[in-house]
Amino acid sequence: MSKGQKSSGIFRWYFQSNLLLRILLGLLFGAVLGLLVGPRVAVIQPLGSLLVNLLKMIVMPLILTSLVVGAASIQPRELGKIGLRIFLFYMITSALAVGVGLAMANLFKPGAGLELAAVADAAGKEFQQPRFVDTLLNMIPKNPFGALSGGAVLPTIFFALVFGIGVSVVRSSQEERLAKAGEAVFTVFEGCAEVMYILVRGILQYAPIGVFALIAVVFGKQGSKAFGSLGLVTLTAYAGFAIQIAGIYGIILILNKLRYGRFFKGAREAMITAFVTRSSSGTLPVTMRNVTENLGVPRKVASFTLPLGATINMDGTAIYMGVCALFITNAVGMDLTLAQQFTIILTAVLASIGSAGIPGAGAIMLLMVLNSIGITIEAGSSVAAAYAMILGIDALLDMGRTITNVTGDMVGTVLVSQKEGELNRSLWD
Ligand code: ASP
16 A cells, blocks of 8 residues: 555544544543653643644624524523523532532541641632622623623623623514514524534544643643552542532432433533533533533533533532632641531532633632631641642642533533423434
8 A cells, every 4th residue: 555545544544433532532642641641741731732722712702692692592581591500400409519518528528637747839819709789780791792702601692692682682573673683693603503503513633642642741741649558649639520420410310310421422622622621611612512402502501501511610619619618627637526517518519600711710619618717828738738638639630620510511401402392302212
């Protein structure tokens, strides 16, 4: 066989074989390469950054266009009902998630007996707790174009929703001129949204290579640490993620007569992408594609519930907060009362809402949770040492957090579609 024929064979295999299989192979080979080569594997980081940047490039235009189309094709009253349902789902599962995290940490007791010395190299960090009204007010963009270009998801959702509702009102106007103009705006947004979906499909063709590089770098830098002294924290957190994904979401799906295996089959690409990119917002294009194409959710529902979920629904982050709060208090030999654990549940839910869907966000918001039980991080203190320890393996913990976060968004979205009678059940049988 000539050289040309051989390389076209590899190309053909690449583009014609199953995407998921390729992504899984990337994941596997990446992890092995990372563990074998160690930190030096970081030279292939650009291959991973390429995937992350491509996904990020598409996120804001995708949210804007698909949400405008979604809001314009839905009755405002229906939108309100979907909004309320998904919000309740997100809040309740987040509270359950912190409970799971605390239960796991009480069981495994990570950090106990560590008796940290009072010397640490973590810098002192102060945390200003944002006021609840401010969080709400900040959802309204002072400048929608600024929000869009700055990547601010919640304000963009708000603007896209009101704009979409406006389009729907103009479109259904009695006056022919207005109805025509409204229809034109709708068609433009609809066309743009379709283009975005095509671009996502194209970007995903590159995903296996990006996944390979991203996972290799994390395992190269941090993989070995997970087997060392921090193994118990990693294990505790991952036990929590597994219970949330397989147990809590599983029960929710089964109770709603949705086939468990079918869900995971349809959601796999998004779950793996979340795992390696460590970003719910970065994964959004894949999440949207999976729920609409594989799980039968209409775009008008997914375009609203998923960007919202990627911003406010962070069950994995909530579990992590429960586990790490207990790790830190155990490590410095502090006992937590039941009331303090309850405070952790409350603040962790708020902190997970406040965490952005980007890598490492949860680790910063953990400071808010620690603050709520009277722990501040002073430079050189033992608390700072314990915090620095978990920061050292944050990428590993973040992978588990993000896969849980994104799975929770998808379960909520499927459930709300089903409750609204909008789920294409034929895909589930
Ligand atoms: N990386 C997580 C996400 O994007 C947030 C976190 O750091 O907990 O969902």
